[in-house]
Amino acid sequence: MSDTVVLTETQSATEVPKGPLSFVNLASLRRYASPVFLVCCWQAACSSGFLSTRLVSSPAQIAVTGWALTRDGTLPYNLGVSLLRAASGLGLALTLGVLLALISGLSKAGEDIVDAPLQILRTLPALALVPLFILWFGIGETPKILLVALGAIFPIYLNLHSGIRSIDPKLLEMGSTLGLSRWQTIRDIFLPGALPDFLTGLRYAVGVSWMMLVVAEQVNAESGIGHMMMDAQDFMRTDIILVGLLVYGVLGLLSDQIIRFLEAIFLAWRPSNEKKRTT
Amino acid sequence: MTALKAAPQDAAVSIQQLTKRFDGGSPVLDRLNLAIAPGEFVALLGHSGSGKSTLLRTLAGLDPVTEGIVTRPQRVSVVFQESRLLPWKKVWKNIVLGQEDAGTRQRAEVVLEEVGLSHRTNAWPATLSGGEAQRAALARALVREPAFLMLDEPFAALDALTRLKMQQLVADLWKKHGCAVFLVTHDVDEALLLADRAVVLEQGQIRVDLPIPLSRPRKHSDGDLEALRTTLLNALGVHGA
Ligand SMILES: Nc1ncnc2c1ncn2[C@@H]1O[C@H](COP(=O)(O)OP(=O)(O)OP(=O)(O)O)[C@@H](O)[C@H]1O
Ligand SMILES: [Mg+2]
Numbered sequence: 001m002s003d004t005v006v007l008t009e010t011q012s013a014t015e016v017p018k019g020p021l022s023f024v025n026l027a028s029l030r031r032y033a034s035p036v037f038l039v040c041c042w043q044a045a046c047s048s049g050f051l052s053t054r055l056v057s058s059p060a061q062i063a064v065t066g067w068a069l070t071r072d073g074t075l076p077y078n079l080g081v082s083l084l085r086a087a088s089g090l091g092l093a094l095t096l097g098v099l100l101a102l103i104s105g106l107s108k109a110g111e112d113i114v115d116a117p118l119q120i121l122r123t124l125p126a127l128a129l130v131p132l133f134i135l136w137f138g139i140g141e142t143p144k145i146l147l148v149a150l151g152a153i154f155p156i157y158l159n160l161h162s163g164i165r166s167i168d169p170k171l172l173e174m175g176s177t178l179g180l181s182r183w184q185t186i187r188d189i190f191l192p193g194a195l196p197d198f199l200t201g202l203r204y205a206v207g208v209s210w211m212m213l214v215v216a217e218q219v220n221a222e223s224g225i226g227h228m229m230m231d232a233q234d235f236m237r238t239d240i241i242l243v244g245l246l247v248y249g250v251l252g253l254l255s256d257q258i259i260r261f262l263e264a265i266f267l268a269w270r271p272s273n274e275k276k277r278t279t
Numbered sequence: 280m281t282a283l284k285a286a287p288q289d290a291a292v293s294i295q296q297l298t299k300r301f302d303g304g305s306p307v308l309d310r311l312n313l314a315i316a317p318g319e320f321v322a323l324l325g326h327s328g329s330g331k332s333t334l335l336r337t338l339a340g341l342d343p344v345t346e347g348i349v350t351r352p353q354r355v356s357v358v359f360q361e362s363r364l365l366p367w368k369k370v371w372k373n374i375v376l377g378q379e380d381a382g383t384r385q386r387a388e389v390v391l392e393e394v395g396l397s398h399r400t401n402a403w404p405a406t407l408s409g410g411e412a413q414r415a416a417l418a419r420a421l422v423r424e425p426a427f428l429m430l431d432e433p434f435a436a437l438d439a440l441t442r443l444k445m446q447q448l449v450a451d452l453w454k455k456h457g458c459a460v461f462l463v464t465h466d467v468d469e470a471l472l473l474a475d476r477a478v479v480l481e482q483g484q485i486r487v488d489l490p491i492p493l494s495r496p497r498k499h500s501d502g503d504l505e506a507l508r509t510t511l512l513n514a515l516g517v518h519g520a
Contacts, residue, residue, distance in 0.1 A: 170363050177340070269366050269367045269403045270405065
């Protein structure tokens, strides 16, 4: 009898006890408590002079600077420039990556021609191409957009390609017994079947885009968040640098949320999503 | 002569001298002959690895005919052991997959009603139980009004109770649609319950061809089944059952 386990309703630790007070808020507040506490410590360290504000600005100072930069239009302008670059680069990577993945995923000849060179290229660290890109394309928008595209294309291509290749052959057999045309097979089996992998790739691609953009803008640019931060470095404005970091952080979080949202819509058929929606 | 021919509508299935080998090894099917009349229900038994699925896949056109002649109706459907529903399409969309004319939804509803699955029309396949998924697979096969229906161990993965229900369903559907049926099964009782004829595949050929001249509907408890059961079990090399 010693190995008997009784499972009751309150087994789960996150179970909310029923009572007059709402403990729901308490549980969710707990998640935010420790970041808030850390920020408070940071502020306290700065205020007491324990941390030199020359090295690290205080959270309050960052908030003030952030507001000032927004008011005078510096932040919105640079943010707009950066967003446009990221979107253009990502758009280019999406178009090319999807096209190449379809070619190599859907035909044997296509795979032979497309896959090998891409597999070789992907082993090159994209950032090592920065000097070459500046030599080739100068210092305008082109090298920045191309760098973003270069970084983002591989996750998109690789994931979509492997998604297409890993479609269950039993489903393809079924499709052929139902007499599906080639186009119907692609539309109804290959593409939706590869969508989960594609979205995973897209998530990586967005992350890589921001990273490539930071580098591109810090190496050589007259505008953009990265440029704003590099400029601040010359004047030892750690507050502006930290505002830039904060913006990158928020952008990263937001883009992740967008992809999650896309997954919730397009992958509603997955059992895990079904559960998420009903609980 | 090698060919997979489409017979004129509602013609019988006919297999002549079909030989099939993988990678030049010894033949899995060895000059096999078999004929199925229109509307006839034939059950195929045989040991694991005897080539039952290979024969069915060849009939379905999934594997090429390399030696011999196979004739079969144009409109055929297959149900496998797994439902093979597309997880990203709602049940009714799976049923009418590949059909793009108007009225697909209505046709799906009719056939789902027939298999007793109308309450799951809009469900995602991942939420179906094993039995429900096989019902959906049956519906998908039937909506195409096949002249020849192939079933490869369609109920093997189901529990005993569900299997009994599904057998009953197949018997009813067959009576209603009147298509020729080719059922691969390991279950001697299933064959006896459903088929007009049970054939046993052994060493690449049909070794036993046993008519089952019993009236329908049949029950497992029918006394007449006993003698046939013994014959079939003997043919399969299972003695003393
Ligand atoms: N694609 C293949 N390549 C090589 N050998 C194969 C292939 N498909 C089947 N075989 C071989 O052919 C033989 C018959 O296989 P088949 O799947 O037709 O058996 P089966 O009668 O359906 O068995 P079971 O009852 O276990 O499903 C087996 O020995 C199998 O290993
Ligand atoms: Mg088999």
